[in-house]
Amino acid sequence: MKRIKTDILVIGAGSGGLSVAAGAVQMGARVTLLEGHKMGGDCLNYGCVPSKALIASGKAAHGQAHSAVYGVADAVPQIDYAGAKDHVRSVIAQIEPVDSVERFEGLGVEVIQAFGQFISDTEVQAGDTVITARRIVIATGSSPLVPPIEGIDTVPYLTNETLWDLRERPEHLVVIGGGPIGMEMAQAHVRLGSKVTVIEGDKALGKDDPEAAAVVLENLRAEGIEILEQAKAARIEGKAGAITVHTEDGRVVHGTHLLVAVGRMSNTDKLNLEAAGIETTRTGIKVDDSLKTTNRRVYAIGDVAGGLQFTHVAGYHAGVIIRSMLFALPSKAKTSHIPWATYTDPELAQVGLTEAQARDAHGDKLEVVRFHYEHNDRAIAERKTKGLIKVMVVKGRPVGATIAGHQAGELINLWALVLANNMKMSQVAAMVSPYPTIGEVNKRAAGAYFTPRLFESDLVKRVVGLVQRLIP
Missing domain, CATH: 3.50.50.60 (FAD/NAD(P)-binding domain)
Structure with missing residues (x-):
């Protein structure tokens, strides 16, 4: 030894x-x-990296099929599912040497x-x-957590670990689990030509802010994903290529492939x-x-x-x-400044407290400011106007931020910085954003916080009037 x-x-x-x-x-x-x-563990081989690569393939296919709004004729994408998986493998291979x-x-x-x-x-x-x-x-x-659903051990099923070995596009993918992994893979596959049904025992994207999640779910349904909520899987039967899921309330879903994405x-x-x-x-x-x-x-x-x-x-x-x-220095982990994002289209991102959590914690001291993408000029130019940002503020300091919309995962970085350093809304408002950018959404949210204080204040108007009369 x-x-x-x-x-x-x-x-x-x-x-x-x-x-x-x-x-x-x-x-x-x-x-x-x-x-x-x-x-490299799960992230490199089965999680973050391959899933985002497959999402990119789906995005490319979706872009070809929905380009007429930009003055470019829609085209039917010629999808090579095995080729998309080759793209995934190539991305992993490029990152592998680092790990x-x-x-x-x-x-x-x-x-x-x-x-x-x-x-x-x-x-x-x-x-x-x-x-x-x-x-x-x-x-x-x-x-991946595989729940003890009756019959699950009698049918072939996929998890986020085994999905990447699949080379033939599923004709009808049934996803058990409406969390981030399930929804990301559902959208990627519907864009790559599969029919997709998601079965969720509670609410889809249920850990996120309901108002923001609704923005994402509306778009996923519009793309053709069938999302069954309050539908707990009770029994599974069938064989490869023909799998049936029965829910506790009697609903029945037939599909060719089954992806289990209920947690870890x-x-x-x-x-x-x-x-x-x-x-x-x-x-x-x-x-x-x-x-x-x-x-x-x-x-x-x-x-x-x-x-x-x-x-x-x-x-x-x-x-x-x-x-x-x-x-040998004291060091403690905290979670109040940790952001996360779901990479659907539109994206969904969060840092700090949600609105519901902030109301429970701060009551009447809480102010919630909102800004909608439809008022952002770059979002208008790129036809990405679905979405909103809302920031939870207590005594001038943000305690949480929620974003649903284009590039939400990128935009949340600023608010992660703000929360990590206990910054004020005034510091965000002092930032100058280049025009036109999606990033202006963040500054406009800060502006929405100060709007009533500046433009709807009788005191401010009296001071301005006094200055105009007295200062030559």
Whole structure:
């Protein structure tokens, strides 16, 4: 049995684990990295990267079929579904070297390509190697959750991990789950020529602001996606190419392919956490504000920590624990400034509190300001006028922002900056945006906050009148 001693052991080479490993080794720590599957984790291989690549293929097809409004004749897109998947593979291949074993070994990280499991509170075994570490980071991510629906084990089904192996376009894709993954893949496939039905047990995009979600759902339905809400799947039957889903309320959906997209579960089963005294919760590994587990030498970051499951959160967590592990400085993770986006068309983005959450937290102190895309000149020029931004403000400071519309995922960056730095609406209003840009939506939202204070104030009008009379 080979034995290694290291400063930091990272279990999992997804976005969070790779960020820790790269940062720590370049600042002088000895780092060992374990990965039993694919470098880059879910994001590179099955999640963010391939899904956005397929969305781009769908966008290209949709653009050809809907160009007449710009004075260019509509054309029937000649869709090559296998070619779209080749595009996905090419995008992954272009990014892979950044996450590769070779790159990290070049940085000085010792990479072991094997799964690891705890054998004590300071030791992890990976294959025939036992690693003793001063600090250990669990960054094993999450996997698709497959619910215990009657009959699901008797039919072929897809998840976000297996969808990318499919080379023939589904004639009728049935999606169980109306969250971000389900809706993104539903729209990508309807644009690539599939018929699509989404089955959601509660409300589609139910974790987002209802007013903003409605903007997105209206457009998805207009594109031909059938969205069944309050439709909990009860039973599944059939075979490859002919699958039937029965809902609890008696609705029946027939399709050729089934995609299960109901959520994620933390990857903890291979770790033998009990040997290290690490406790879990219903959603993942139990951590405190500093992301330490119940074993004070061990941290858990990203999806496996059971909180917000986004790639950028894992990267943020990496920065939090590096400060603690390398410099012995207090460092805590927070969520109030974390943005997220759903990459449908139009996009849907959020940072901080939704309107409902802000009303619960702040009551009458809350002001909600809105600005609609239909008043943005660039949106008009590009025929992208569906959508709105609303900002939740308390005593002049934003506590949340919601955007549904063109480039919402880009626009939310500004409000993430504002919330992270506790900035005021006046600072946003002081920004000068180039004209004409979609980004003016943000400035106009800030302007909407000050409009009643400047243009509807009797005091302001009296002061202006006094100045005009007295100052020559």
